[in-house]
Amino acid sequence: MKKFIGVYDDDVKLLNGIDRMNEDRVKVDDVITPFVIEELFEKLHIHSNIQFLAFIYGVLAVIGTLAGLVYTFVIDYPLNIDGKPNFSLVFVILLFVLMVLTVVVLTTLTFFHQERLLPMKKLPFEYPGMHVDKFVVVVPTDAKEKAESIFRETGAIDMKEIEMNA
Numbered sequence: 001m002k003k004f005i006g007v008y009d010d011d012v013k014l015l016n017g018i019d020r021m022n023e024d025r026v027k028v029d030d031v032i033t034p035f036v037i038e039e040l041f042e043k044l045h046i047h048s049n050i051q052f053l054a055f056i057y058g059v060l061a062v063i064g065t066l067a068g069l070v071y072t073f074v075i076d077y078p079l080n081i082d083g084k085p086n087f088s089l090v091f092v093i094l095l096f097v098l099m100v101l102t103v104v105v106l107t108t109l110t111f112f113h114q115e116r117l118l119p120m121k122k123l124p125f126e127y128p129g130m131h132v133d134k135f136v137v138v139v140p141t142d143a144k145e146k147a148e149s150i151f152r153e154t155g156a157i158d159m160k161e162i163e164m165n166a
Contacts, residue, residue: 061102
């Protein structure tokens with residue numbers, strides 16, 4: 001599948017280019033940047049549900065950890081240590097640590113799943129420096145003429161048609 005890319009060397013030029021593409025109603029398929037640009041999410045109308053999922057993971061982790069602690073210290077192996085109750089609030093730290101660990105691991109796995117980042121996955125295309133200091137905008141080939149003029153006006157350093165891997 002062929003796509004047309006424009007490459008920028010500055011994030012301000014990239015944001016100006018995305019603004020122009022939105023004004024001229026040019027569809028942007030993807031933007032590859034070496035670091036996160038928060039304004040890009042707003043300009044491309046990208047919304048993530050990862051915060052909500054992290055909250056749900058936290059609630060499930062607390063419930064699961066509490067259930068495991070109750071089972072372990074009250075039902076399966078109760079110990080009478082100096083007259084203290086079997087299930088006291090001493091385990092709040094353990095509960096917090098296990099919740100944070102669960103949320104971090106599950107949120108990371110969710111991110112990899114949503115972005116389709118699998119181990120040993122081949123990239124759809126390569127451009128020198130696209131993960132170091134270049135910003136790549138991918139548009140469909142049917143909008144090539146409009147996109148090319150916008151890339152020229154906004155200061156893109158390179159434009160070309162590429163073949164995307166599936």
